[in-house]
Amino acid sequence: MIYEVRDINQLKDQVEKNIEDNSHREVTPQTQYNVSGIYMIYIDDFKNDKVVPIYIGQSKDVQKRYKRHYSELLALNRLSYDEYKKYFFSKGSSFYEGNFKSCKIFKYMLENNCILQDFHMVILDEINEGKLEDKEQEYFREFMPSFFGFNQFNSLLKSFPFQFSNTQMNEEEIRNYLDLIIEDTQGIQTYYDYGFTKFNFEHSMPTPKSLDYLSQRKKQWSKDTLLKFEKVNSELYELYKQYKPDYDEIRPLIDKKDKLYGNYVVARVEFGRALDAFKRDINKVFRKQKLYSEKAKENFINSVIHEENSDYKEQFQDYLKSRKCDVDLYRTFQEHIDEVQNKYEINNDMNKPYQEIADKILDEEVKNRSKRYEMIFPSCQFEPFALGDNIQNLKMEINKDDNLFNTCHVNIYISNNALSRGYIRKDPDIIRIDYCYIDNKGNKSGSQYFIENETTRNIQSGIKYYEQEFYNAFAFRPERFKISSLINNERDNSFISILAEFKHGINDYTIRDKELAKLSFILNKIQQSVDEDTRFEVEVSESYPCLEKCLVNEGLSDNPFVNKLLTRKLPRIGKRRKSKSTPKKGIKQKDRTINTRAEKYKEKIKERSNNKITVFNYISSKEKVTAKCNECSYEWEKRSDHLLARPYCPICK
CATH class of the missing domain: 3.30.420 (Nucleotidyltransferase; domain 5)
Structure with missing residues (x-):
């Protein structure tokens, strides 16, 4: 299917009309829509000329899904700019990898001066679980949230069940997947500057190389599937050439890496076989000589592999002397030693160029990843709770x-x-x-x-x-x-x-x-x-x-x-x-409860400190207690819950 080219203003009108038609099914913390269906999240601010602020989703329990979506936004609203920035750029990949929907919504709301009260969710369709997938696809095509809103590409969502399981696509599923990639490539060409299309493309669109796994059973495909696969490869290549100018520079490096990796794997396997044979014969000779130390075996093998480190050989020879073994094991295993050292050297020779090019590609990926994350990171500074609160429905209900x-x-x-x-x-x-x-x-x-x-x-x-x-x-x-x-x-x-x-x-x-x-x-x-x-x-x-x-x-x-x-x-x-006629007895019961709590607290401190600390004057978890070290007799005061978390003496610890 080919997407019809859409005008963003007409699409906004269509979305707003749909919201109005379904306003009676708005989900809030107070509702109980524990139903299966298709829903739309929207931010009630449609003034942006590049984004239609919507997200289309499906769930077996819409109310529960609303709680998750909204709670994620509440969590982000608490963070400072500097703290949030750490989660995107302080490590090789973003902390929110795989959870970028909320990050997109948060960015949009900050940059468009929205507040929590602008966040809404309505049910578009209550539908049986078995029909959710097909119905969701209809709404994807109707509102195009992957290109104008906060959704990811359809092709990525389709690949998830196969990426994270051992299940392989059959030919029909492969054709459907290829169709979705074609739709997404056409959408990218048309709406590259809208919504989060650019981010979605760079973050999740497959490269021609990444689809190689699909062609493992190429010989069993029909002619139509083969032609479609070639078309997808061609369109993806043209897309990357157009929007990622450095793709032609990286591609040869990736091909070279794959070739070097193949050679390295062969060398690693051969080295492993030689080492295993060496170990088997070592075990036989050691048993014969009544040498049972695993550490000695390890030192012997390391002295062969890492000749530059003389400590291994010295420790092994000291062990032989202690066992009064005068057999020259290096001469006994000379043939094995030559074979292992030769294979180890070849393994290193193959690994070095592979690792160099792999590191170079990784550096490029990290650099590109940081640039990509900037697309979904807020462009403005902000303080914690920048989206305000949402107490608009906080009023006293009197039936x-x-x-x-x-x-x-x-x-x-x-x-x-x-x-x-x-x-x-x-x-x-x-x-x-x-x-x-x-x-x-x-x-x-x-x-x-x-x-x-x-x-x-x-x-x-x-x-x-x-x-x-x-x-x-x-x-x-x-x-x-x-x-x-x-x-x-x-x-x-x-x-x-x-x-x-x-x-x-x-x-x-x-x-x-x-x-x-x-x-x-x-x-x-x-x-x-x-x-x-x-x-x-x-x-x-x-x-x-x-x-x-x-x-x-x-x-x-x-x-x-x-x-x-x-x-x-x-x-x-x-x-x-207790009844009003026995208030004093009730108070005594309360005192006993408090005393029991204090006794339990003292026992916990005693257990966690290995009987090193005794506490006095316990009132509650928020009040200070007096603590005494049983070893140095030092006394100090500390809040009871803090002492419970760190039950040690500040003097002798």
Whole structure:
């Protein structure tokens, strides 16, 4: 199929009409579109004359896919310009390799002064899983997001199942793949200056050489497939000549590298065979001479291969003397030694020119890769949270049935879910409270407050966020968009998490210039507005156990009004609490819980420090404890969670 040449303005009109027609199926954090279908991400800013800001995708669960897409953008929004730049240019390849869709969207939004509230997603078609692929192709051809928007080329997507598995394409699949390459080459010619076409071409378009693997079963192909394969090779070659002038210079180097590699592989195999034969005979003679040291065998072999290093031979001869072996093993194996040394020399002679040309090609690839990454890296400087926040839907919902007299509606927004893996601290805090009180006459009063606590104070001081897995040297498959932070020069996850922001839209941008109020002050203010018979409706952005942990950290867990507020909202929590007639017993139970927590903490420190440290005065994970070294008797104070992460004495360590 040949693409019809499209006018970008007409295409924008078509896209905007389609968005309007499907606006009733917009996906948001509050919706529940757990359906299979085709969706469109769009940035609600169509003024750019080169880009139609859309992305077409398919999913078996559209709601879940929306969460992933949007969370990736929320993660990028936290990074500084310098930090983000590291992930593209500090190593041989970008940290986001394979995840460039979000990088393209982020670049577009920054350069066009967009905000998070401009990010949208609508469902184009709810369709059965088995028909997703074909339907997606229809929308690709209708809206052409590979050339005007944020999608990759169709030909690349088609090759993925075969690139990452041992499955081979059959002839029909090869023809379909070749058709997609032809479509993409025609699209590149027509829309080279639009969207991210130039990047997509340089990043993912196959070269004629890279298609050689398809021709391994060439003899079994039909005439039509052979002709199509030749056409694709010809068009790709012309395309690279036109848009990559250095391609003709690199191509001979690649051919030469392939030839040298073939010679090197032959030499390496022959050297390996000679070495294996040598080792087999060594084992026989060593057993006969009752020599059982594997280290001695290793020194003997290395003394043959690496003659320039005399240490191997000296260590081997010292071993023979210690075993009182007077057999001249070098003379015994002279024929083997000559063969191994000869093959090793040939192997080195073949490897040296191959490695030189391989390094030269690699240098060119790294240089070209950096230039390519610049195409999807923002051209403007930016600060963290440059896209702002997205709290436009953050309003108190009061259903008609709940609009009762003498009712207080309270919405509580929390920084994170407090679920943590490993030893990195992750304490939740209440970051905002909204309330609305309806009195006995139906009059409404209320307000919203941002809470003063450690999290909000750190936010206003400035938290440095970074990609956690980028700095993990042991991450075999690093996870992208996994954000952590530095607080007080230590890694700390006690911030507004991506997941929490996804739910309520509040982030550091929201809080950094807000007036903060103490939680106790706000609770007192609410208490003064209500009476003994007031009914409470409480909504919490995280779980109620998480809320209880926030209240413990604030020292309000035993506050009578807090207990009343929670009990009126949740009968199940009320059942867990003791009746009003036995408040003292309830308090004792709480004390025992705290004591148990302190004891458990002391046991952890004792275990992790190998019984070298004793701690006193434990209150909570955010308070300081007194620590004493059992070896040098030094005493110091440190926050309990930090001590748990590094349980050693600063003096004797």
